[in-house]
Ligand SMILES: NC(=O)NC(NC(N)=O)C(=O)[O-]
């Protein structure tokens with residue numbers, strides 16, 4: 001049956017207004033009326049008149065690791081934890097599953113693993129590695145949303161880093177495609193690897209921080225911008241930097257965006273906006289990620305860049321592993337796997353921090369939902385409450401506080417620096433294409449109704 005959702009606070013076009021949303025049987029928004037309408041015959045009526053209704057989040061950077069490293073994460077646990085956090089769409093990264101998503105055949109191996117295990121809608125990134133330039137267009141045609149490459153070792157052997165020549169080739173192939181080329185932007189600077197004192201303790205966070213300095217990120221992004229500036233069709237080439245951690249990159253991004261005419265967007269992550277290096281304990285390897293979490297002053301500059309629009313999206317970069325690989329007992333930052341787990345906690349995390357800074361929930365939604373949907377080419381379908389869009393909703397209580405205890409964590413390995421924090425803002429219910437997929441009382445529904453997103457991008 002068709003349905004009506006009503007609320008006094010619906011996020012419509014960036015503003016909270018009272019509205020009634022009509023949803024068709026197949027889960028599309030067919031009409032939006034101002035104000036709170038009465039129930040009408042022929043419609044199931046969902047009364048959230050005292051609640052806040054947001055569009056379902058689109059987390060464009062998650063590693064689900066299945067098949068091949070399903071003990072790290074999997075489609076079932078990953079998408080359930082997304083559902084529990086109001087995330088109705090995730091886009092899976094091309095690495096850490098075996099095989100990596102670098103050929104159409106490998107994509108199909110992943111799709112076979114994902115099918116009937118999607119509690120939310122799942123899209124896929126492809127990967128660029130040395131020598132797979134002939135695989136890129138077939139992957140675009142098979143529906144990948146774009147491609148990630150590494151400019152430094154990725155941590156897994158089957159996903160090697162690219163050289164500038166490989167990037168130039170990929171730019172040339174993708175410049176006329178409806179796609180986006182994305183970069184793990186850390187690269188050794190001309191002076192070589194950062195020197196960490198022999199006496200530095202491997203369990204001290206500062207030793208790790210010193211080993212991945214700002215100059216790695218600056219060097220990578222300068223290289224990308226130089227290569228893009230040389231591309232003959234930079235007007236049709238979409239580029240994106242994943243997980244920006246260093247504020248020293250911001251002037252380079254701004255110049256590329258505003259002066260060089262390069263279509264370059266960039267994201268940062270929940271953890272860079274929440275944690276600071278000054279307060280990470282020694283042996284705290286659950287905070288280890290690459291690039292690393294930096295200083296408080298650096299973090300303030302990332303917040304300012306979001307508000308200025310230099311950074312446009314905030315994502316989880318959920319990159320989990322098994323407890324043994326985190327090396328928590330010894331706490332050696334150089335041996336531990338790099339990656340922070342936080343899938344599904346993002347809305348509450350970001351709202352907790354934003355509200356301390358006097359930033360509205362409208363902005364939080366824009367960065368995690370509307371802008372991420374655009375980045376992955378799902379504008380017109382995901383990321384907003386608007387006619388013609390999927391009826392993906394979060395019923396959110398912005399005032400309710402909760403402690404992140406293990407029972408609130410739905411991902412497979414419950415290792416996370418967010419554990420124990422008090423967060424503000426509770427996801428009460430999540431709807432995917434008009435179907436309730438999560439309630440705070442009863443948890444995630446039994447049967448998955450998520451779809452694999454494989455339609456080719458249009459831009
Ligand atoms: N192999 C990885 O999953 N790496 C990830 N690891 C992080 N961010 O620490 C990433 O996205 O680069």
Ligand SMILES: [Zn+2]
Pocket residue numbers: 184242243290
């Ligand atoms: Zn990365």
Ligand SMILES: [Zn+2]
Pocket residue numbers: 061063093317318319
């Ligand atoms: Zn990642």
